Amino acid sequence: MRLNKYLQLSGVxxxxxxxxxxxxxxxxxxxxxxxxxxxxxxxxxxxVSVRGKAIRAMERPVYYAFYKPRGVTSTLSDRHAKKTLSDYFPHGTPRVYPVGRLDRESEGLMLLTNDGDLSYRLTHPRYGVIKTYRVAVSGGPLTDGELMRLRSGIVLDDGPFRPKKVEKTGSRELLIEISEGRKREIRRAIKCIGREVERLVRVAIGPLRLPEELKPGEMRPLDEETVKKLRESVGLS
Incomplete structure (x- = not known):
């Protein structure tokens, strides 16, 4: 086996x-x-050692869909956080890492894996992976003017907010697709139209959708066909 492939599969x-x-x-x-x-x-x-430290035996790539609950910090450990992702891992869960992040007050789909190549491509802007969110906002019914502002792009402190899609799904509910994912990007854009986000749920990462039967705090392994589609979506075989 090639050395670089071994390091990748070992989760290094x-x-x-x-x-x-x-x-x-x-x-x-x-x-x-x-x-x-x-x-x-x-x-x-x-x-095989990296920087003088022997790496663990090669691990089989594993993939899980996880429903991050609201109020949970999307890291494996944080001494300042009340709850992190690892608090929800069943005993015996293989060593996995979260792909990307969700802010503490957001909820929904996270991918957990030890597949370094996939993780890199899903989070790198060059691959333009679409993330889909369902958003409920404060106030009365959304107006056409507010929708137009969101769709046309809003200038934020760190650059423009350019959603791929903004669809009104209820009087105060939106389906938003983005490919960047800067820190609290959707929340800041919603604030620019004079509203606050009351609930934000990520429902998809590329072709991977949040399973309907998955409840907050639960995780489930992905089947081979789902993994294949996810890897192919970013040019991996």
């Missing part, structure tokens, strides 16, 4: 980052520095 880094680690001389095989990402190793016999 994405394939691209693994290449960088190897080329910069930070990876050793049986104590010898190897600088060729394509170097062949035997996972059963060779000892």
């Amino acid at each position: 880094a994405s394939r691209r980052k693994a290449d960088e680690l190897i080329k910069s001389g930070q990876v050793t095989v049986n104590g010898e520095v190897v600088r060729e990402p394509w170097h062949e190793i035997d996972p059963e016999k060779d000892l």
Whole structure:
């Protein structure tokens, strides 16, 4: 097996980052520095270390859909947070990492995986992965003028808010699609039209949709067909 592939499957880094680690001389095989990402190793016999630390045995890629509840910090650990994602992991859950983030007051779909390549592509702006949200706002019925402002783009402190889609689904409810995902982007845009977000739920990441039967705090493994579609959506086989 190629060294960069081994690092990726072990959850150390994405394939691209693994290449960088190897080329910069930070990876050793049986104590010898190897600088060729394509170097062949035997996972059963060779000892691979990164920055002097032996990495764990190669892990099988795993994928979970998780419904992040409102009020939960979307990291695995945070000493300042009341609750984090790992508080909801059943005993024996493999080592996985969240792909992207949801702010503490938002809820909905998160992907948990140890697939570094997929994680990198789903979060990198270059791949333009669409994230879909259902949003309920404060106040009376939304007006055509407010919808037009959201659709045409709103200038925020860190750049323009340019949604791919804004659809009115109820008197005070919206379906919003974005491909960037800057910090609290939707909440800030809604505030610019004089309203507040009362509820924000992420319902899709690319082709991956939040399972209807999944309740807040629950997670479930993705089937092979779903994983295949998700990887293919960002150019991975």
